[in-house]
Amino acid sequence: MDKPTLLFDKALIFRHIPLFSDLNIFERRMIFDALEIVDYKSGETIYAQGDAPDAFYCVISGRVEVFVSRDGREEVLEHIHRGKYFGFISLLTGEPHSVSVRAVNDTVMARIPQDRFKVILHKIPRLAIDLSRMLSRRLKRRDIHPKTIFESTIVSFFGDPLAREDTALYALNLALGLKKETGKKIILIDFSGPGSVIGRALGFDASRAPLSKDQFYHAQKIFDHVISTSTGVDVLVPEVQPSGRAEVAPFIALVTTLVNDYHFCLVHLPYDFGPQVFKVLAQSDAVHLVLAPEYDAVRKMARLLDMAGLSRDRAFKKKIRLLMVEEGRTHGRGEKFSACSEESLFHLPVYATLPPQESGRPFLVTQDPLNPYAKVIRRISRQMGEVLVGLALGCGSAMGLAHIGVLQVLEEEGVPIDIVCGSSIGAMFGAFWAAGYSAGEIQTIVLKNNRQSYLFGWDDLAFPLRGLIRGRHVKNFLTKYFGRKTFCDLKMPFRAVACDCRTMQQVVFESGSLVDAVLSSIAIPGVFSPHVVGGRYLIDGGILNPLPTDVLLEAGAKKVISVNVLPSGDEIERTYDLLSQRRVKPDFLRQGVWRYPWYFFRHRFHEWLDPNIFSIIVSTIQSMEYLLAQVSSLGQSDVALHPDMTGVSWSDFAHAEELMARGRQEARRCLPRIQSLVSRPE
16 A cells, blocks of 8 residues: 555544544544554454464455354354454453454454564543443453354433423334344343333233343343344333432443344433443443423433433543434423524533424334335434445535535435535535425525526626625525524534635534535635635635535544546546637638638637636646545545546536536436445445
8 A cells, every 4th residue: 555545544533433423633643653554455354363462453445244153154143344443352352253344345454463562551540441441341240151243332312391201212223224224133121111102002011020130130031021022123121219219330231241142232221220320420431411402401401411410421421322202292380492502501502303203102213204204214224224325425526516416316306315425516506405405496496596607797897905795695595494504403414624724624514504514615815805704714625625525434434425527637638629619710701700700709709818817726736626526535435436538627507407417427327336336234
């Protein structure tokens, strides 16, 4: 692997491994120096069961599978993909590997040799503490009950009194969604007791022979009480303790037994679980707080976290996912609270908003997959199950109109996209799609405004102090369709990439005004004046990141589809040849210029001023951006689309239909690979 790619891949490690995310610059440098980048071919063994520990491993690209050999047969326990790490248990215990690991396809791996890893743990004690906590949970009670799952996740659900039923139904539906999207083993532990909405929804009596607290320590008794349902999700109903008497130790004993057999242990904790509830929540890998959109309820939850000392606990706050129930269902008569207000109170982004449900029979996502509530559950399930599909839309000025054609094919074929990220023109069309506009509606908007200069006009020219164009036209255009929408109002997660022109640092928008985010991302330097947000002068995101696949990976996407509409060198050369053949030297007498002056200026003026200042700036930038985009598409995309841009100029907004058709053509060509990607189990 060449040196630039090596450095690029090493830099990605720190953004994709939560274990390293809180390290300071000196600690990161220590790990950076220790990392080795190693290639493994499809089917190649990384280490075998019984081998001595040798290194800490992390997947940069590709997939590996973990398996054990029993009675001469191989049993696959898990698939590990980009950003996941393994091999550290044997390093910490000094014992031989209990599993084998091999590459499923061509895989690039980051590796820290054993001797260097020990030095790192010695010099960074808090890293050793974090790994020891993970080790203790993975090994605990394995001697009592054999482990059949390589890695498991504990998720707890807790809500305010006004969202009591919403919390239970969310926990149940997420369990069903995880089962459907991942096919993995799921158990739902319901502490809400007799008469639980979960029991009613699944059609069983939650009061029958509940698991008593004393039985939490006995593996066999625990599994005797597990209820297998027709949905494929197992349910366990522990005995409900009187308010205020819930204990942490039995809970830990219970879940550390179940993690040996289930990929996901979902724990529903009612509001009256007792003051120990936050200590229980702290034992989880993720905590989902479900809140009604009312001021008093949200403030009370924030105070509870503060009283428990958890609002200042960075490790705990990283686990929290805030979910707000949309207004529409009666929770009370208090003052309503917005998602943005909730974010400011908890100093955390709202993870998702749950659409209101009809009163009556509890809604299950399996009943209506197209229901808005089911779509939210599906997206969260795919993110938690690490099968999230991300779409990266690159920059390219008018060539970005091809993005609309790609979106049309994805919609027509029902390809699930869970998160969108864009740079420049890709950010604009990505924002429209994330805001709920269909690809057909986006096409209509573009064609409707095509004869108008919605990006710029002669009256938008400025004294070239910071740019040639003020950007008022495009701002009016965006405001017309987005209004005051913020990222809280979007129908799917979205990221827009911009660049701070003073510090030349990447700025990723994931909150705030949608218009500000798009205006910042499309401000081509030298052409548009920088857009000012919070005192920062922001310009086109394509300068640093023309195809933001890495932003998708950082946001949790595990399967990435990218669309690079920038022309390659060969396409630019063919385009120049085509344009040269079309041009005819002006013949004033034959063309009758003096009789038809408008014809002359319309058809010849542009040729006389080619190259002009606009084309020089944009073409120069796009040549650089193409090289950066190729690194992203080849190194971090599972499926990379590149519509043919031969014969197209950066300013060809008038040829919108042709460019959309090219996007559709490329999407159809790559459709088999896209469908294989999204349907592939991890």
